[in-house]
Amino acid sequence: xxxxxxxxxxxxxxxxxxxxxxxxxxxxxxxxxxxxxxxxxxxxxxxxxxxxxxxxxxxxxxxxxxxxxxxxxxxxxxxxxxxxxxxxxxxxxxxxxxxxxxxxxxxxxxxxxxxxxxxxxxxxxxxxxxxxxxxxxxxxxxxxxxxxxxxxxxxxxxxxxxxxxxxxxxxxxxxxxxxxxxxxxxxxxxxxxxxxxxxxxxxxxxxxxxxxxxxxxxxxxxxxxxxxxxxxxxxxxxxxxxxxxxxxxxxxxxxxxxxxxx
Amino acid sequence: xxxxxxxxxxxxxxxxxxxxxxxxxxxxxxxxxxxxxxxxxxxxxxxxxxxxxxxxxxxxxxxxxxxxxxxxxxxxxx
Numbered sequence: 001x002x003x004x005x006x007x008x009x010x011x012x013x014x015x016x017x018x019x020x021x022x023x024x025x026x027x028x029x030x031x032x033x034x035x036x037x038x039x040x041x042x043x044x045x046x047x048x049x050x051x052x053x054x055x056x057x058x059x060x061x062x063x064x065x066x067x068x069x070x071x072x073x074x075x076x077x078x079x080x081x082x083x084x085x086x087x088x089x090x091x092x093x094x095x096x097x098x099x100x101x102x103x104x105x106x107x108x109x110x111x112x113x114x115x116x117x118x119x120x121x122x123x124x125x126x127x128x129x130x131x132x133x134x135x136x137x138x139x140x141x142x143x144x145x146x147x148x149x150x151x152x153x154x155x156x157x158x159x160x161x162x163x164x165x166x167x168x169x170x171x172x173x174x175x176x177x178x179x180x181x182x183x184x185x186x187x188x189x190x191x192x193x194x195x196x197x198x199x200x201x202x203x204x205x206x207x208x209x210x211x212x213x214x215x216x217x218x219x220x221x222x223x224x225x226x227x228x229x230x231x232x233x234x235x236x237x238x239x240x241x242x243x244x245x246x247x248x249x250x251x252x253x254x255x256x257x258x259x260x261x262x
Numbered sequence: 263x264x265x266x267x268x269x270x271x272x273x274x275x276x277x278x279x280x281x282x283x284x285x286x287x288x289x290x291x292x293x294x295x296x297x298x299x300x301x302x303x304x305x306x307x308x309x310x311x312x313x314x315x316x317x318x319x320x321x322x323x324x325x326x327x328x329x330x331x332x333x334x335x336x337x338x339x340x
Contacts, residue, residue, distance in 0.1 A: 204273075
């Protein structure tokens with residue numbers, strides 16, 4: 001009988017602790033990134049050359065959140081690779097050389113390192129390349145971050161929409177929502193946990209109020225509602241997410257109890 | 263904004279992301295149950311049931327006593 005009481009107290013303690021963990025920290029520690037599928041569509045039997053080619057591709061993608069599949073499909077003109085996430089087609093590649101660095105890039109390494117170091121999030125600013133559009137929004141972002149008590153744990157990273165080096169990352173960001181590719185406006189993605197990108201603020205939506213709501217979302221206690229229906233899209237990334245540094249947000253909240261919110 | 267729901271005619275009218283509107287409206291937390299006050303009729307019901315029981319008991323006892331008295335009257339030699 002006594003053991004039942006002990007178990008009840010223990011479970012209640014764990015549950016109460018879980019609810020005071022912040023959203024960004026809880027997702028980093030507990031939520032595995034959703035996997036992409038790289039499908040090779042072909043209508044003829046696979047030749048030795050193609051088998052070797054696919055083997056090389058899958059070797060490069062090991063330890064990323066992706067699976068490889070070969071799919072026999074009769075109604076296609078020529079074979080191609082398709083990058084699929086959550087039953088959504090992100091990209092098609094007819095040349096296997098286009099798949100080079102699909103899951104790695106300098107900026108992704110940098111962002112992943114920031115997240116693993118215990119930072120709250122990375123503010124990823126996707127620029128159009130048109131200064132008249134990019135600069136005013138960038139000023140708002142910088143001003144808002146500077147005024148935030150969490151400014152030290154929210155690094156701002158800029159990326160150009162036309163970047164060749166980061167073309168795969170840009171493509172994935174523009175697939176976070178189905179209409180983003182058609183919108184040539186600056187976008188601000190909150191990237192947190194294991195490279196999860198929130199649906200972005202864009203154009204005039206990049207405002208002080210909305211950026212602060214993004215910060216509030218990431219610093220709030222993790223409710224079961226958020227756990228059940230996590231927003232955002234996991235970005236493809238080769239990274240070992242084990243043993244991240246302790247979340248820095250907790251120290252700031254401990255020192256400033258007035259900032260604690262739900 | 264949900265996937266595949268492009269329902270706006272200009273960028274100004276594009277819906278904000280759901281996580282943001284939920285955060286703004288405080289919907290990321292479980293909302294407390296809304297309690298609606300109802301009329302408390304339990305006292306009236308109690309009085310009515312008590313009254314009915316008393317009336318029933320009086321009626322049953324009256325009939326019983328009347329019958330008993332009549333029976334006694336019939337059996338008593340006159």
